[in-house]
Amino acid sequence: MxxxxxxxxxxxxxxxxxxxxxxxxxxxxxxxxxxxxxxxxxxxxxxxxxxxxxxxxxxxxxxxxxxxxxxxxxxxxxxxxxxxxxxxxxxxxxxxxxxxxxxxxxxxxxxxxxxxxxxxxxxxxxxxxxxxxxxxxxxxxxxxxxxxxxxxxxxxxxxxxxxxxxxxxxxxxxxxxxxxxxxxxxxxxxxxxxxxxxxxxxxxxxxxxxxxxxxxxxxxxxxxxxxxxxxxxxxxxxxxxxxxxxxxxxxxxxxxxxxxxxxxxxxxxxxxxxxxxxxxxxxxxxxxxxxxxxxxxxxxxxxxxxxxxxxxxxxxxxxxxxxxxxxxxxxxxxGWVSWFSGDATDLFPSLPDHKARRMVELMGGVDAVVDAAKDDHSAGDHQLAAELTQLALRAAPDHEDARLLKAAALRARGYREVNPIARSWYLTGALELEKAFDPGDLLRSMLSQLGAAAAPAEIVRGWRYLLDADKAAGVDLTVGLKFTDSGEQITARIRHRVLVVDDGIAEDCDAVIELTAADLETGTRPTVVSGDATAWSTLLGLIDREITGFTMHMR
Missing domain, CATH: 3.60.15.30 (Metallo-beta-lactamase domain)
Structure with a gap:
């Protein structure tokens, strides 16, 4: 709307x-x-x-x-x-x-x-x-x-x-x-x-x-x-x-x-x-x-x-x-001191939504907070209006009036801003709140522009950041990977819920696989040179490769 x-x-x-x-x-x-x-x-x-x-x-x-x-x-x-x-x-x-x-x-x-x-x-x-x-x-x-x-x-x-x-x-x-x-x-x-x-x-x-x-x-x-x-x-x-x-x-x-x-x-x-x-x-x-x-x-x-x-x-x-x-x-x-303010209250704070619900309750409820934000927005204090609606949305994420008011407050704040980068962030935040784009589509589009072709071994090394640690609990798996297109040979080892990649093929591999860079992207079943035929699918099943967008202004 x-x-x-x-x-x-x-x-x-x-x-x-x-x-x-x-x-x-x-x-x-x-x-x-x-x-x-x-x-x-x-x-x-x-x-x-x-x-x-x-x-x-x-x-x-x-x-x-x-x-x-x-x-x-x-x-x-x-x-x-x-x-x-x-x-x-x-x-x-x-x-x-x-x-x-x-x-x-x-x-x-x-x-x-x-x-x-x-x-x-x-x-x-x-x-x-x-x-x-x-x-x-x-x-x-x-x-x-x-x-x-x-x-x-x-x-x-x-x-x-x-x-x-x-x-x-x-x-x-x-x-x-x-x-x-x-x-x-x-x-x-x-x-x-x-x-x-x-x-x-x-x-x-x-x-x-x-x-x-x-x-x-x-x-x-x-x-x-x-x-x-x-x-x-x-x-x-x-x-x-x-x-x-x-x-x-x-x-x-x-x-x-x-x-x-x-x-x-x-x-x-x-x-x-x-x-x-x-x-x-x-x-x-x-x-x-x-x-x-x-x-x-x-x-x-x-x-x-x-x-x-x-x-x-x-x-x-x-x-x-x-x-x-x-x-x-x-x-x-x-960057030079700490993320920590120095106040011990901030060492391990409450989750924002938990804190917001309590504060909104003390302020008379979500509608009361949104009404106050409307007053600030009308008075020209768009920053405070955005802060109040942020609190309201953390307490009640589905509150449409709070969402649209926050969008308006950020847009007003952005139009007054001379710095192009800050201005862009304010205005894009307003569009996000108005659901003008899908975060998942945004992420996929930007990845296609900023991402660059990488060697297969480099891709696998990056999987350490995609490992689903909960799924990897108790898994001890070693897979040797021979890339027939690049000539690279590496060993991917999962232990203690981490993925470690070394050059060469280790002697203790559960399986040795021959594959290409394309197989990494498509998940195509590669050639098993030796060992457990299910090792490759087990490894892939532990890697979280789903591209999921996330919001910046609805949390």
Whole structure:
């Protein structure tokens, strides 16, 4: 049913101004007369590629968010030069920096060694952690923070461009992992590679000393750094951003290029702009630590550090259009202190629904709470209205009026929010409450976009996170797996309700199986080489591979 609580769609003025800057930029821009180009895809600054022309080949720094973007980049490369791409650099392990590769280079050329793909030494491990082990939760979070279900009328953008709602992944694994800071020469272009590790712990920049240029990916944005992403990630280290930006200042380049910015030319302009960005990052980090040491909790930090000081505001850079203080500073508590507030009451709290039922009872019942929320919503306190309806829904999940009122409160809160990511989450939360999409369908759609092809052994190793521990009670099972398509051989062992995977075939296997990667997906009965013919079906029966969506705002 339509939501009876109508909310007028509005935007803060700067939201639309910033959108024009970042979304409406597309095309290819050359850095003066230098053999360097930045390619902006139709999504604005989301996943630019930098093309460097050497004597006998091209170097590509980042390849775009998906195959569609990769095809745009490939078409632009063809206009620039007919030289072959000989090297690709993945600045870090986030998908908007590597998923266009197959459109730009032929996998066969990578396999033959004609094209090298460089990434930092921990790229594979970090990618597996952030977009493998917790991929379902990341997929849901990415949809909420990226505006996947918002109407075009919402004019959503991501602070750095728009996030595509579809598109195939074109990832090719790196061939060369960088062990540390190093200098390489490719196509007679000298590249000084230096670690940054800000937005991603696998991140690096490149200094091109002969061109007086620095390439930096996600430590410098059109927007404050996102030192915490609400879609979910491990803590990001503010000091790494600061150190990366100081490296740029020490180099004093004439050109600064990035994966989410327009090229900046001029030593003084770069010095002034990067200094403010660096200092804004340090300001929020240092002041958070100061207040944490005075006993402030995460919520108190949010209210104490709502903005950076006026002298540090430098549009379009140090504005809350990617990261924002109220989502960054709580992470400095939870990431560096604890999830625990310090009040022993919070050590092992009541379940939210149990607490909500008791509180609603004391407040006069669900209807009384919803009536109070209506008053707050009408008075313009949409946050408090959302909090009251959250309490009501935890006590009475089927209360339709509470659900629709909460949706309206979140929508009103979102329309007032200038930060695109927070705005998207508010508005998507409202759609969820109105049952505008099915969480299961959402999860399946996002998994198809963010997931990437994995080797069979890697898939089985990931099953440790899918093991149904209750079903595995008392099970002691060892199965050897020989993959005839990849040549991999591993042993999967279930004991003490955990799954352990080792390389090679163990001598004590209950069964040895021959199979292919496709058999993992389809559950097709493989060939039993030796041992218990039921071992494979027993193993599969313990793995919880059901894709079940979950709600963010109805719990």
């Amino acid at each position: 339509p939501n009876p609580y109508d909310v007028e769609r509005t935007w803060p003025d700067y939201f639309l101004e910033h959108r024009r800057l970042t979304v409406e930029q597309q095309g290819t821009y050359r850095c003066g007369e230098l053999p360097v180009w930045t390619v902006y895809c139709p999504h604005g600054y989301l996943g630019n590629a930098t093309i460097i022309e050497g004597d006998d080949g091209l170097i590509v720094y980042d390849t775009g968010v998906n195959m569609d973007a990769g095809q745009v980049i490939a078409a632009e490369i063809a206009k620039i030069s007919d030289k072959p791409v000989v090297a690709v650099f993945y600045s870090h392990h986030h998908p908007d920096h590597y998923n266009g590769t197959r459109a730009i280079v032929d996998p066969a050329d990578v396999e033959s060694g004609a094209v090298k793909i460089y990434a930092w030494g921990n790229f594979d491990a970090e990618r597996a952690n952030e977009f493998g082990e917790i991929l379902p939760r990341q997929s849901m979070g990415s949809a909420y923070y990226g505006g996947a279900f918002l109407s075009p009328d919402d004019k959503h953008h991501h602070g750095i461009g728009t996030v595509p709602s579809s598109g195939a992944a074109g990832f090719i694994p790196p061939t060369d992992l960088l062990p540390g800071n190093t200098t390489v020469t490719i196509a007679r272009i000298r590249l000084e590679i230096f670690y940054t590790g800000g937005e991603a712990i696998s991140e690096f920049g490149i200094h091109l000393p002969d061109l007086d240029m620095v390439l930096i990916a996600d430590e410098f944005f059109t927007g404050l750094p996102n030192t915490h992403t609400i879609r979910g990630s491990k803590p990001r280290i503010a000091e790494n951003y600061i150190t990366a930006l100081e490296r740029v200042l020490d180099i004093e380049p004439l050109w600064l290029l990035g994966s989410h910015i327009m090229p900046i030319q001029g030593k003084q302009l770069i010095r002034d702009t990067v200094t403010r960005y660096r200092d804004a990052t340090q300001y929020l980090w240092d002041q958070s630590i100061r207040l944490i040491n005075k006993g402030y909790t995460p919520v108190e930090l949010q209210h104490a550090l709502k903005d950076v000081p006026e002298e540090l505001i430098d549009p379009p850079y140090t504005v809350p259009m990617y990261g924002t203080p109220f989502t960054n500073v709580p992470e400095y508590f939870t």
